[in-house]
Amino acid sequence: MAKIIGGYFTSHVPGIGGAIMRGDQETPYWKPFFEGYPPIQQWLAEAKPDVAVVFSNDHGLNFFLDKMPTFAVGAAPQYDNADEGWGLPVYKSFEGHPALSWHVIDALVRDEFDITTCQKMLVDHAVSIPFELVYPGVESWPIKLVPISINTVQYPLPSPKRCLALGRAVHRALMSWGGDERVLICGTGGLSHQLDGPRAGFMNPDYDMFCLDNLAANPDALTGHSAEQVAELAGTQGVEILNWIAARGAMGDVAMTEVSRNYHIPISNTAAASVLLEPA
Amino acid sequence: MSFDPVSDDNERRRAIPLFDGGLATRGFALNAMCFSFNEKANREAFLADEEAYCAKFDLTAEQRDAVARRDVLAMLDAGGNVYYLAKLAGIFGLGVQDLGALQTGMSVDEFKAMLVRWADEIPAGARVKEAV
Ligand SMILES: [Fe+2]
Numbered sequence: 001m002a003k004i005i006g007g008y009f010t011s012h013v014p015g016i017g018g019a020i021m022r023g024d025q026e027t028p029y030w031k032p033f034f035e036g037y038p039p040i041q042q043w044l045a046e047a048k049p050d051v052a053v054v055f056s057n058d059h060g061l062n063f064f065l066d067k068m069p070t071f072a073v074g075a076a077p078q079y080d081n082a083d084e085g086w087g088l089p090v091y092k093s094f095e096g097h098p099a100l101s102w103h104v105i106d107a108l109v110r111d112e113f114d115i116t117t118c119q120k121m122l123v124d125h126a127v128s129i130p131f132e133l134v135y136p137g138v139e140s141w142p143i144k145l146v147p148i149s150i151n152t153v154q155y156p157l158p159s160p161k162r163c164l165a166l167g168r169a170v171h172r173a174l175m176s177w178g179g180d181e182r183v184l185i186c187g188t189g190g191l192s193h194q195l196d197g198p199r200a201g202f203m204n205p206d207y208d209m210f211c212l213d214n215l216a217a218n219p220d221a222l223t224g225h226s227a228e229q230v231a232e233l234a235g236t237q238g239v240e241i242l243n244w245i246a247a248r249g250a251m252g253d254v255a256m257t258e259v260s261r262n263y264h265i266p267i268s269n270t271a272a273a274s275v276l277l278e279p280a
Numbered sequence: 281m282s283f284d285p286v287s288d289d290n291e292r293r294r295a296i297p298l299f300d301g302g303l304a305t306r307g308f309a310l311n312a313m314c315f316s317f318n319e320k321a322n323r324e325a326f327l328a329d330e331e332a333y334c335a336k337f338d339l340t341a342e343q344r345d346a347v348a349r350r351d352v353l354a355m356l357d358a359g360g361n362v363y364y365l366a367k368l369a370g371i372f373g374l375g376v377q378d379l380g381a382l383q384t385g386m387s388v389d390e391f392k393a394m395l396v397r398w399a400d401e402i403p404a405g406a407r408v409k410e411a412v
Binding site: 015059060061064065066082083084085086087153154155156195196197198199200201203204205206209212213226227228229231232236237258259260261262263264265266268269271 | 289292293297298300301311314315317318319320353356364370376380383384391399401402409
């Protein structure tokens with residue numbers, strides 16, 4: 001049985017990668033954002049997870065509109081990043097954990113989640129930046145990766161309720177795994193932001209606080225909206241909260257301690273946040 | 281009349297608007313071109329001969345016109361999705377704040393100032409750090 005040691009939730013805005021590249025962490029604009037991460041870095045240095053199960057969304061690097069899976073699980077030995085077209089460095093590759101991936105895939109399909117499986121999968125900034133934030137400057141990632149991609153690009157999106165249920169099914173899969181890996185669950189993206197249309201620049205601190213305040217103790221509260229309602233509340237890209245909801249489900253329905261929280265406006269066009277939860 | 285959650289969400293898709301099957305169908309060629317810009321050689325080919333590159337992807341007249349005019353709202357109307365359009369914007373050296381300014385009619389500085397002002401909307405007493 002895998003041991004779930006914690007849940008790490010973070011925004012993944014590309015601009016963060018630019019700030020890291022320029023070394024802007026201590027500038028007045030970026031400092032209030034980056035200061036959310038040292039507590040998570042320290043916690044990880046002690047907790048030493050072996051594997052990260054990461055819920056994120058692709059932004060047009062791996063998936064195109066010709067084939068757009070609602071849920072996709074990686075089963076690759078290695079996951080590369082690649083040029084996304086707007087000037088970020090190409091990030092380090094992740095080592096995969098194909099045996100655990102296939103166990104999760106088997107368990108999910110038995111559990112009636114008919115996911116797509118990917119033996120090849122590029123991971124974009126939504127996976128790389130969260131780890132650049134918590135393992136700064138490492139030569140290679142100290143964790144293996146099991147990536148789970150949720151469609152937040154093309155409607156119909158899966159509902160928040162379905163994403164929480166998917167996460168809970170992943171939790172059951174981890175509980176029935178034969179190995180004793182120490183697993184970190186991650187959800188990336190958000191919080192409220194909108195890049196497109198006349199409402200570009202929209203944020204919603206009230207909704208963000210609703211999400212942050214219910215994430216640990218009452219994630220079902222986040223499932224009362226349809227995906228469309230979430231887009232209205234959180235902005236068209238704020239629907240990335242679906243990744244957080246699924247990740248919270250994968251942590252299991254046990255009490256959580258909030259080890260760390262940081263919420264800051266704005267980073268790029270986004271209300272940015274980081275949270276670390278630990279099973280109590 | 282009873283409340284119908286499906287038409288309620290469909291109304292929301294039209295109003296926001298959200299990138300659903302209708303827009304994804306209309307925008308396929310434009311988004312396919314933008315997706316190709318993940319590769320540097322393709323970005324360079326676009327810059328070298330924009331007309332020929334757009335023709336290769338069979339952009340509709342509406343899409344070709346929106347790209348020629350660098351009109352982001354028109355690209356969205358033509359079915360462009362912002363995740364893919366961002367790659368086209370990158371070719372012109374435009375970031376998401378530049379896109380925001382173009383779409384809202386603000387200057388880039390006004391747009392950035394508007395983003396900062398959202399911090400004023402954080403509710404009083406909201407917990408922005410963990411409880412200690
Ligand atoms: Fe994103």
